[in-house]
Amino acid sequence: MADVKPRIKLDKKDVAQGGVIEVKTLVSHTMESGQRKDKDGKTIPRKILNTFICDLNGKTIFSADLESAVSANPYFQFKLKPEESGTLTFTWIDDDGSKIQATEQIKVS
Amino acid sequence: MISPLNRRQALALGTGAVLATTLSLRAAPALAAKNSTDEAIKAFTGGKEPVKGKVKLELPEIAENGNTVPMTVGVDAPMTKESFVEEVMIVADGNPNPGVIRFHFTPSSVPEANTRIRLAETQNVIAVARMNDGSVFSDVKQVKVTIGGCGG
Numbered sequence: 607m608a609d610v611k612p613r614i615k616l617d618k619k620d621v622a623q624g625g626v627i628e629v630k631t632l633v634s635h636t637m638e639s640g641q642r643k644d645k646d647g648k649t650i651p652r653k654i655l656n657t658f659i660c661d662l663n664g665k666t667i668f669s670a671d672l673e674s675a676v677s678a679n680p681y682f683q684f685k686l687k688p689e690e691s692g693t694l695t696f697t698w699i700d701d702d703g704s705k706i707q708a709t710e711q712i713k714v715s
Numbered sequence: 716m717i718s719p720l721n722r723r724q725a726l727a728l729g730t731g732a733v734l735a736t737t738l739s740l741r742a743a744p745a746l747a748a749k750n751s752t753d754e755a756i757k758a759f760t761g762g763k764e765p766v767k768g769k770v771k772l773e774l775p776e777i778a779e780n781g782n783t784v785p786m787t788v789g790v791d792a793p794m795t796k797e798s799f800v801e802e803v804m805i806v807a808d809g810n811p812n813p814g815v816i817r818f819h820f821t822p823s824s825v826p827e828a829n830t831r832i833r834l835a836e837t838q839n840v841i842a843v844a845r846m847n848d849g850s851v852f853s854d855v856k857q858v859k860v861t862i863g864g865c866g867g
Contacts, residue, residue, distance in 0.1 A: 667824050669818075671817040673816060676815065676831070676832055681829075682830050684828040685827055687824060
């Protein structure tokens with residue numbers, strides 16, 4: 607999964623104190639629900655991204671626990687009210703323990 | 716006098732039995748889903764009954780494709796260190812598993828998020844929000860699904 611490159615879009619990277627940044631993220635993943643059966647009638651085991659975390663300088667400011675009812679290629683749109691400049695880290699954790707990660711720099715003035 | 720079953724009686728009995736089994740099979744999963752949804756909500760709220768309001772769940776009334784239904788949830792809260800939304804749980808009472816997603820918020824985020832979810836059939840989607848003081852709020856939306864999102 608390491609070769610997956612998530613797409614992240616911030617509406618602005620430079621905000622005043624108290625300002626809001628809108629974040630949109632999209633990552634490719636089948637999100638196999640564990641409900642489907644293959645052509646032999648065997649259940650395809652569940653394999654989804656079960657956690658999404660957004661950190662600012664190592665401190666989690668937004669996160670989500672995903673279940674199999676989240677669509678394939680999970681998309682999120684959320685808003686942050688950062689208190690300081692720094693690095694936003696976005697992490698997706700797979701059922702198999704592997705991680706997909708990306709970072710963005712933001713400035714709060 | 717004991718007469719053996721004639722053909723007509725045997726047929727009637729057979730149909731009745733088949734009908735009964737189909738009916739009980741159909742009724743069971745629906746009931747189970749509803750129950751575990753209520754349990755999931757109870758576990759999340761700590762047994763409290765959520766108050767309607769504050770939470771706003773936006774979903775289409777009719778979803779043509781249950782595989783990807785856009786969903787937005789927002790909570791009316793000041794998001795200060797003293798009063799903020801801790802967690803929002805989304806459950807669907809007609810899916811094989813009730814849980815859909817949980818969002819964790821902090822005073823550094825706005826209590827609003829959008830994602831795309833799977834819905835197996837026409838059903839109610841429920842959003843429950845828990846504030847940092849433990850109070851709980853909820854909203855319900857029914858979505859009519861034309862093509863289910865569970866695959867085959």
